[in-house]
Amino acid sequence: MSLRGGLARLLRTRADAAPQPPRRARSVALVGAPLSRGQKRRGVDHGPATLRAAGLVERLAGLGCQVHDFGDLDFTQVPNDELYNNLVLYPRSVGLASQVLADAVSRAVAAGHRCVTLGGDHSLALGSVSGHAQQCPHLGVIWVDAHADINTPLTTQSGSLHGQPLSFLLRELQDKVPQLPGFSWIKPCLSASDIVYIGLRDVDPAEYYILKKYDIQYFSMRDIDRLGIRKVMERTFEQLMGRRQRPIHLSFDIDAFDPSLAPATGTPVLGGLTYREGMYITEEIHNTGMLSAVDMVEVNPLLGASQEAVNATASLAVDVIASCFGQTREGAHTAFDGLPTPSSPDESDSEEQVRI
Numbered sequence: 001m002s003l004r005g006g007l008a009r010l011l012r013t014r015a016d017a018a019p020q021p022p023r024r025a026r027s028v029a030l031v032g033a034p035l036s037r038g039q040k041r042r043g044v045d046h047g048p049a050t051l052r053a054a055g056l057v058e059r060l061a062g063l064g065c066q067v068h069d070f071g072d073l074d075f076t077q078v079p080n081d082e083l084y085n086n087l088v089l090y091p092r093s094v095g096l097a098s099q100v101l102a103d104a105v106s107r108a109v110a111a112g113h114r115c116v117t118l119g120g121d122h123s124l125a126l127g128s129v130s131g132h133a134q135q136c137p138h139l140g141v142i143w144v145d146a147h148a149d150i151n152t153p154l155t156t157q158s159g160s161l162h163g164q165p166l167s168f169l170l171r172e173l174q175d176k177v178p179q180l181p182g183f184s185w186i187k188p189c190l191s192a193s194d195i196v197y198i199g200l201r202d203v204d205p206a207e208y209y210i211l212k213k214y215d216i217q218y219f220s221m222r223d224i225d226r227l228g229i230r231k232v233m234e235r236t237f238e239q240l241m242g243r244r245q246r247p248i249h250l251s252f253d254i255d256a257f258d259p260s261l262a263p264a265t266g267t268p269v270l271g272g273l274t275y276r277e278g279m280y281i282t283e284e285i286h287n288t289g290m291l292s293a294v295d296m297v298e299v300n301p302l303l304g305a306s307q308e309a310v311n312a313t314a315s316l317a318v319d320v321i322a323s324c325f326g327q328t329r330e331g332a333h334t335a336f337d338g339l340p341t342p343s344s345p346d347e348s349d350s351e352e353q354v355r356i
């Protein structure tokens, strides 16, 4: 290859390279959402405090992020919050809390932050996704979870709203979802093709029907076994960003991990993600440059069998978030960009002597 040909090829390669997305400010907003009324167990409202105590702010700062911690939102419980349809629990409390959260996430994203919502149970995604979509109407959602969380209030068996948030957000389901008290502010902001699930292994019959009928892309644990996590992520981005780049909302339920890694959570299911699969998912999402908001949900410090179990779960959740914002398994490379050189007179003398 001639020098001129090589240079021409180099220049052409540079010119033809795909345009990089604009580099977003490395500014991260933390919003604590101690929402627990979307499920029945005590303790998940301590999730935000547990994640902070596990060193989340320091870890993000160490990666070079400017961290703006907005503290915890105040979710006042609505009095006389009776069951909907004799089954669905705390609709008014969950509806109001999600509305408050939607407003906070919308403001954080509008101010140029990438927004991390610290749960809390997964019903908070009603608020975080709605608020994110107010600023980024074309966002895509990656939902990492053991469960599909897409029951409607008419198909739920438990009555818990943390198993239903996606049904309220999906346009295609609107004629199947009744108006709940406290939910009138919610506008469906997602289409079935805007969602990809990763990690499913406990899906109710009505949820399975919805996934198939509306052709929602999902990768169950069986799919991960079959394809490997690398192919799963390639297909995830093909689905969400095959035609155009778009902001990504990552909604990460800690119960996606195997219970041996994340025991302190309300609805653990055997056979979940390994640590390496979890880190690969978030590293790849970070590498797209399009991550715009993250939920970390269902860490419940009252459900660990021991303090070690709680610490392991919280530390795993912090690793997931750090990995979303640039931590790699090769290390973080922001603070170190050159080796020190020897400079003392003795050393330079001896070096000269060697040369002579």
Ligand SMILES: [Mn+2]
Pocket (backbone or CB within 6 Å): 122, 145, 147, 149, 162, 253
């Ligand atoms: Mn969930």
